[in-house]
Amino acid sequence: MQISSPSPLDPPADQAHWVERAAALAEVFASRAAELDESAQLPVENLSELHAAGFDLAWLPESYGGQGLSWLTFGKVLTLVAKACPSTATIWLMHLGAAYGLVHMNEPEAARFFAGELAAGKRFANALSEPTGGNLFLMPLQTAEPAEGGFVLDGAKRFVSGCEIADYLLVNALVDGVPAFFGLSPDDTLKLIPIWDSVGLRATRSQLISFTGTLLPADRRCTRQTDEPNPIPVGLPFLSIGVAEAALEALQHHAMSRVIPTTGEPLANMQWVQFGAATEFVKLRAATLLAAQTAWLGDQRSPLVNPTSLEAKLLANEVAKDVAALGVKVGGGSGYLKTSPIQRHFRDAQAGALMAYSAEVCQAEIGKTLLTP
Numbered sequence: 037m038q039i040s041s042p043s044p045l046d047p048p049a050d051q052a053h054w055v056e057r058a059a060a061l062a063e064v065f066a067s068r069a070a071e072l073d074e075s076a077q078l079p080v081e082n083l084s085e086l087h088a089a090g091f092d093l094a095w096l097p098e099s100y101g102g103q104g105l106s107w108l109t110f111g112k113v114l115t116l117v118a119k120a121c122p123s124t125a126t127i128w129l130m131h132l133g134a135a136y137g138l139v140h141m142n143e144p145e146a147a148r149f150f151a152g153e154l155a156a157g158k159r160f161a162n163a164l165s166e167p168t169g170g171n172l173f174l175m176p177l178q179t180a181e182p183a184e185g186g187f188v189l190d191g192a193k194r195f196v197s198g199c200e201i202a203d204y205l206l207v208n209a210l211v212d213g214v215p216a217f218f219g220l221s222p223d224d225t226l227k228l229i230p231i232w233d234s235v236g237l238r239a240t241r242s243q244l245i246s247f248t249g250t251l252l253p254a255d256r257r258c259t260r261q262t263d264e265p266n267p268i269p270v271g272l273p274f275l276s277i278g279v280a281e282a283a284l285e286a287l288q289h290h291a292m293s294r295v296i297p298t299t300g301e302p303l304a305n306m307q308w309v310q311f312g313a314a315t316e317f318v319k320l321r322a323a324t325l326l327a328a329q330t331a332w333l334g335d336q337r338s339p340l341v342n343p344t345s346l347e348a349k350l351l352a353n354e355v356a357k358d359v360a361a362l363g364v365k366v367g368g369g370s371g372y373l374k375t376s377p378i379q380r381h382f383r384d385a386q387a388g389a390l391m392a393y394s395a396e397v398c399q400a401e402i403g404k405t406l407l408t409p
């Protein structure tokens with residue numbers, strides 16, 4: 037059964053070939069996902085294939101070598117990748133978020149430099165979250181002190197997805213009491229601390245990085261505000277939607293193929309399975325439409341994109357966890373085995389709600405808006 041039916045929030049028809057190209061890659065990524073989860077190795081091959089197929093530049097404006105594609109197309113592409121291999125989708129989203137951020141938050145010369153590096157296949161990662169800062173990753177607590185040529189940072193950033201292959205890190209720190217962003221080339225003042233032996237999204241290898249006397253060069257400081265949407269707030273809901281779609285598909289497959297000996301009928305014929313699947317299916321459709329609305333607001337360059345993304349992320353995160361939990365129930369003992377995709381989807385589904393802004397932070401923000409006069 038198709039998860040989605042036609043809607044005015046579908047990707048533009050003239051960009052359908054991008055979606056088809058992503059679907060073809062996703063088939064290959066899906067065949068590698070279980071092994072990457074088991075070995076917790078970076079999906080380097082998948083990331084190179086996304087780059088080679090033109091997906092790294094596709095949402096940059098043409099003036100920076102991109103295609104200026106719709107964010108609706110981005111949502112669809114990211115869903116396909118996340119459904120196949122959510123670790124690949126997470127690293128790719130972080131890579132685009134950092135790279136596009138460095139293009140859009142800089143003056144044209146520096147912006148062209150970062151766009152050129154992206155086009156050349158260089159890799160980007162976000163080193164924003166701090167051990168003490170938790171979820172509020174855009175409000176750093178660590179201060180970079182003025183020094184010759186820039187500012188010096190002593191501190192740490194953690195859960196930096198894909199950092200081991202990053203050529204550039206988007207780093208933030210307080211400078212003169214305000215958050216400042218830098219496009220940093222890692223040097224030997226940075227140390228990777230391998231903390232990432234996680235339950236889900238194992239192949240993201242989101243490690244801890246310590247900074248000891250690291251120079252954040254003044255000429256790599258971002259200087260512009262931008263109203264261009266960033267891929268991360270637009271994309272985070274779609275990461276969870278991809279995982280939810282994969283979990284629902286695994287549930288359907290198991291329910292239809294498992295015959296219960298006492299009834300002689302497939303599990304799918306039981307009413308509680310049908311009711312549960314229907315509820316999760318409809319929630320997933322609603323989450324997909326809300327995420328698509330966020331992407332559409334991105335296409336309009338609307339200031340509502342970030343607040344709407346909190347709503348879309350909250351719903352998508354919760355749906356992914358709910359569908360995956362129902363999958364574990366339906367899967368029974370067979371779904372609990374490592375050989376079943378059901379347990380992997382359950383583990384992966386937890387991550388979306390933990391990633392900033394967490395489901396609780398989203399609730400806090402939405403609730404505050406609703407209940408403040």
Ligand SMILES: Cc1cc2nc3c(=O)[nH]c(=O)nc-3n(C[C@H](O)[C@H](O)[C@H](O)COP(=O)(O)OP(=O)(O)OC[C@H]3O[C@@H](n4cnc5c(N)ncnc54)[C@H](O)[C@@H]3O)c2cc1C
Pocket residue numbers: 126130161162163164165166169170171172173194195196197198237240242387390391392393394395396397400
């Ligand atoms: C798979 C994965 C990949 C990630 N990738 C990156 C990356 O590439 N780059 C990067 O910079 N970071 C990354 N992160 C970090 C992430 O985005 C969060 O910033 C980080 O996980 C938050 O810190 P914490 O987990 O210690 O949670 P905490 O913030 O300590 O949260 C603990 C609990 O408190 C709740 N909580 C915290 N603050 C509030 C609040 N204000 N109101 C209500 N409840 C609150 C949370 O919801 C949670 O339930 C990643 C995290 C994960 C799990």
